[in-house]
């Protein structure tokens with residue numbers, strides 16, 4: 411299967427981009443590598459002529475871009491979400507290198523929507539945004555100057571998706587493991603986390619005013635597990651039953 415057959419399932423998400431030139435540059439980088447689906451979360455200045463100039467022959471990618479209000483909205487229907495990071499973060503998270511990231515996104519895009527998140531030019535993605543991701547990916551740049559230009563980072567990771575598709579054409583990629591249920595979407599997973607947090611608060615297992623670390627740990631746990639739709643609906647049923655019991 412070629413990359414163009416998966417195009418609609420591989421989404422590049424740019425969060426709160428400041429410079430419209432970077433949006434155009436990202437669109438061009440995408441089209442060069444065969445990608446087409448661009449989501450913009452609250453871009454600072456958009457539409458803008460500078461975005462169009464930088465997009466050059468990829469104006470169609472810009473013209474078809476979807477503008478949304480939040481990261482949640484951008485990833486709600488995705489079964490795999492990968493966040494990019496220019497530096498190491500405090501809480502360790504499952505990591506992919508760019509090659510593994512390209513392969514994973516390419517393989518999973520055969521079955522469901524996937525998203526690759528890119529942060530703000532000045533401060534990247536927030537911790538909350540990074541915690542919505544199954545994996546983080548870091549381009550192994552010079553540790554003394556690790557932050558790439560946003561559109562350049564898009565280029566590197568889009569290139570890796572293309573390399574995965576070329577490897578697949580030559581029969582050099584494993585196939586996706588068969589599974590009986592689709593993975594839970596990021597949107598449904600978000601509802602699950604809300605439900606879990608309310609239930610834990612009802613149980614007085616945690617104080618909503620206080621330890622946020624618990625919720626982070628729970629997010630990391632469930633992102634690592636990669637639950638399917640059926641598993642989430644079982645757990646939500648369990649939470650509802652716990653809530654009914656304590657309210658009696």
Ligand code: SAH
Nearest residue numbers: 494495496528529533534548549557558563
């Ligand atoms: N000062 C910010 C740098 C953001 S660079 C920070 O420390 O987070 C803007 C965006 O480009 C990042 O959010 C990320 O999406 C991408 N990017 C830049 N360098 C990268 C790298 N080495 N690996 C992965 N993504 C990178």
